[in-house]
Amino acid sequence: MSKPRYERPVLIRHEAGLMNKFGRVQALRPLTEIDGAAVDELVAAYGSPLFVFSERTLVERARELKEAFARRWPRVRLAWSYKTNYLGGICRIFHREGAFAEVVSDFEYDKALGLGVPPDHIHWNGPYKTDAALTRALAGGAIVHLDHFDELAAAERIAERLDLRPSVALRISLSVEGVPEWSRFGFHLESGQARDAVARLVAGNRLELVGLHCHLGTFIADVRAYGEQARKLARLANEIRERHGVRLGFIDIGGGFASHNTLKEQYLPGTQATPPFSRYAEAVIEGLCELTCPAREQPLLVLETGRALVDDAGTLIATVHANKRLPDGRRGVVLDAGVNVLFTAFWYRHDVVPCQETHGTPEPTVLFGPLCMNIDVIRDSLLLPPLQVGDRIALRNCGAYNVTQWMQFITYRPAVVLVGDGGRHALLRRCETLDDVVGPEQTPPWL
Amino acid sequence: MGATDKLKDLALSESGFVFDPYTGSTFSANDTGRKILDGLRRGLDRDAIAAELRQGWDGVPDDLGRDIDDFVLLLRRQHLLPPDFSL
Amino acid sequence: MDGERLTIAVTGLNATDNPGPGVAVIRALREAPGFAGRIVGLAYDTLEPGIYARDLVPDVFLLPYPSQGIEALEARLRYIHGRIPLDAVIPTLDSELPSFIALEGTLSELGIGTFLPTREQFDLRAKAGLPALGERAGILVPASRVVTDVEALYGIHREIPYPLYVKGLFYGAALACSVDEAVQAFHRVVAQWGLPVIVQTRVDGEELDVVALGDGRGGLVGALPMRKTWLTDKGKGWAGVAIRDPELEAMAVRFMAATRWRGPCELEVMRDRQDRYHLLEVNPRFPAWVYLAAGAGLNLPWATALLATGREPPPLGPHRVGTMFVRISLDQIADIADFERMATAGELGGGGRTG
Numbered sequence: 001m002s003k004p005r006y007e008r009p010v011l012i013r014h015e016a017g018l019m020n021k022f023g024r025v026q027a028l029r030p031l032t033e034i035d036g037a038a039v040d041e042l043v044a045a046y047g048s049p050l051f052v053f054s055e056r057t058l059v060e061r062a063r064e065l066k067e068a069f070a071r072r073w074p075r076v077r078l079a080w081s082y083k084t085n086y087l088g089g090i091c092r093i094f095h096r097e098g099a100f101a102e103v104v105s106d107f108e109y110d111k112a113l114g115l116g117v118p119p120d121h122i123h124w125n126g127p128y129k130t131d132a133a134l135t136r137a138l139a140g141g142a143i144v145h146l147d148h149f150d151e152l153a154a155a156e157r158i159a160e161r162l163d164l165r166p167s168v169a170l171r172i173s174l175s176v177e178g179v180p181e182w183s184r185f186g187f188h189l190e191s192g193q194a195r196d197a198v199a200r201l202v203a204g205n206r207l208e209l210v211g212l213h214c215h216l217g218t219f220i221a222d223v224r225a226y227g228e229q230a231r232k233l234a235r236l237a238n239e240i241r242e243r244h245g246v247r248l249g250f251i252d253i254g255g256g257f258a259s260h261n262t263l264k265e266q267y268l269p270g271t272q273a274t275p276p277f278s279r280y281a282e283a284v285i286e287g288l289c290e291l292t293c294p295a296r297e298q299p300l301l302v303l304e305t306g307r308a309l310v311d312d313a314g315t316l317i318a319t320v321h322a323n324k325r326l327p328d329g330r331r332g333v334v335l336d337a338g339v340n341v342l343f344t345a346f347w348y349r350h351d352v353v354p355c356q357e358t359h360g361t362p363e364p365t366v367l368f369g370p371l372c373m374n375i376d377v378i379r380d381s382l383l384l385p386p387l388q389v390g391d392r393i394a395l396r397n398c399g400a401y402n403v404t405q406w407m408q409f410i411t412y413r414p415a416v417v418l419v420g421d422g423g424r425h426a427l428l429r430r431c432e433t434l435d436d437v438v439g440p441e442q443t444p445p446w447l
Numbered sequence: 448m449g450a451t452d453k454l455k456d457l458a459l460s461e462s463g464f465v466f467d468p469y470t471g472s473t474f475s476a477n478d479t480g481r482k483i484l485d486g487l488r489r490g491l492d493r494d495a496i497a498a499e500l501r502q503g504w505d506g507v508p509d510d511l512g513r514d515i516d517d518f519v520l521l522l523r524r525q526h527l528l529p530p531d532f533s534l
Numbered sequence: 535m536d537g538e539r540l541t542i543a544v545t546g547l548n549a550t551d552n553p554g555p556g557v558a559v560i561r562a563l564r565e566a567p568g569f570a571g572r573i574v575g576l577a578y579d580t581l582e583p584g585i586y587a588r589d590l591v592p593d594v595f596l597l598p599y600p601s602q603g604i605e606a607l608e609a610r611l612r613y614i615h616g617r618i619p620l621d622a623v624i625p626t627l628d629s630e631l632p633s634f635i636a637l638e639g640t641l642s643e644l645g646i647g648t649f650l651p652t653r654e655q656f657d658l659r660a661k662a663g664l665p666a667l668g669e670r671a672g673i674l675v676p677a678s679r680v681v682t683d684v685e686a687l688y689g690i691h692r693e694i695p696y697p698l699y700v701k702g703l704f705y706g707a708a709l710a711c712s713v714d715e716a717v718q719a720f721h722r723v724v725a726q727w728g729l730p731v732i733v734q735t736r737v738d739g740e741e742l743d744v745v746a747l748g749d750g751r752g753g754l755v756g757a758l759p760m761r762k763t764w765l766t767d768k769g770k771g772w773a774g775v776a777i778r779d780p781e782l783e784a785m786a787v788r789f790m791a792a793t794r795w796r797g798p799c800e801l802e803v804m805r806d807r808q809d810r811y812h813l814l815e816v817n818p819r820f821p822a823w824v825y826l827a828a829g830a831g832l833n834l835p836w837a838t839a840l841l842a843t844g845r846e847p848p849p850l851g852p853h854r855v856g857t858m859f860v861r862i863s864l865d866q867i868a869d870i871a872d873f874e875r876m877a878t879a880g881e882l883g884g885g886g887r888t889g
Contacts (some may be wrong), residue, residue, distance in 0.1 A: 271604060273632070279654075
């Protein structure tokens, strides 16, 4: 008779509210491959930790979004939110799907131009555009979204200097129940500032008002908020048409749709709490139906969805470096990836899946990163089966913001790969080297 | 009361269910945990417990002693062994 | 008469001082003259009291918590269905409904019937969306605000005067008489149920309740109005009486017509001093006092079981006005061996017998 396979010994105290052995880890199959590329093979080729993006998921999400809106509104544009993930390869996939670029800085503008995006396919947002940047953008024909009165005045000065009549949009901030108000950006609607801005822009007669833009906030899972936002923008557009005779070319509802991630303060996991794109679309279009212009003059609907498109496509593979027993009885696992690369661990409970078959009783486990800092915690408590040194785990829904907000702190930032059709894979960004980090350094001559 | 006397009074079932009659606390141990508990109750030392684990299971790691010590730490933490107990 | 030999699984065995509805639903099913089947209890924690009511619930299985996601729930339900083939499942807890709704198609393929609202209906009645629903259905709803930031509470009195209720998305409500209490309640609610939090005007008056079953086509299968006659210190009804209130029944009809609600629900209503009816909350499942409905001749759990298995329930009602419920707490004696089975195997009973 063959002997049973050894499992690490555990003793778990029964406590009310914690007495349930049927968790998701037991029901989950290990993640051994991503779209046909074996995790082991990827790590052997590119090292660990490793960000892996699925081209299929990116394309599917982009098309799902486009179709959800295009089915309900005649003209829809996606402007890819560069800040969410501006790796060239990722941006190229969205541009291939027909997306414009949405940028918020000089750097991102250059990046988009470098990827071959024509200036008039770039929406430029944000509260900080230097005169030099604004000059380039307006001269080039980018679609500039004005954020405040000083910027409006600067744009007028530049237009006059260049003898141009550039097309611009106004960023509007407005209040919607249940969503913390981002009133620091744009012209405030309810206080009358937005109307003043329109009147001022029209009276100045130097700029062409072609659009309204509003970005409500981030990770908004309540679709009604978008219905309310669209309704308010539609009413403002009606008013602008009536009062100033301005026919708007587009209404841009910004981004902020929730991905399938789970916020720390969320009870249900994102897979249950996050609405599908179709429900966002229904709400938005219901709001836009308040537009009174003739059907053929209906403005284009611009979406700046970022997170909800790219988050689900990104997975971080990490390797178990050590196991330890914490004084409170929980198991601690030290990984080679910490908050330095997985910045979003500060606000998400990232989904964790082992990448190989596991054996043994799940125990409350804390996942630590490799940094010598107490805050380097990837998940603060979850049930996981025993993991051996060298085992791999996958942290899912890591595609948004991590490869833009990650930190170069005490170590190199890891490689990022794309998995395409049939499991083929290639680098989107190689692992950093010492030269990448010290390259920009200079030594003062007296040292 | 000897160091492992309290362990001898535990109700320990085939399923790994452990009942501490002194405190009313209950626990679940897996098979290897149950084996170590059983060994401690019989007064076995670290090597003897390790030998029984090696005999009963496949794929036992080389540093088995560490798993046993870790389990003893859990027992100490649950007050099933005195705080100064070590194998 | 030979009854229907159905095997029905029911959740919500947490019959604590703030009870889940499972035990009441099971008692109602067992008393239906048409029922001659088997009950399977589904629990989330080893100490849910209903597990140890062995005469009511001989077979019990643990389910993974809703926060563990749909895949885990599906895997577990497949396992249970393999052990005891289920004809229908009646979930009774708010927090588990999104997963059961998401699994409706899968369960149906397995031959497990459900009779649940759609996800759209479920979201429509969410506390945050109640004012909009009230407007659509022509039902008065107390002013409320959705709050995601504790800062918002400092100015809330300009819209909603104190005292006011601070409510969680799924459960939990605390009355606050001052900013300090509201802030404290906010943090307590967020810690347990997450964001957002709903702040609602308090309406004074008489607390009424309706348990109702919608047919999913805009019609009402049956509704039982009740007045709470005794409240616990937590504000839970501990005794109540079935009443005849055409206004309340009309509200249930309007609600069904406006939402095309499918499945059970509870409408919590306040009748103010001017005899106006305010809809405080819609719970998307049976209330814990639903046994009163069976006792008053309106066995809505049984009708739900029939609808879930594709059967037409016999015409219901009228209910016996004046039927009362008076809740009792009693201590069951449990065998530690049963606790052991739940703690180690996650199930109790589960043998091959039927009936």
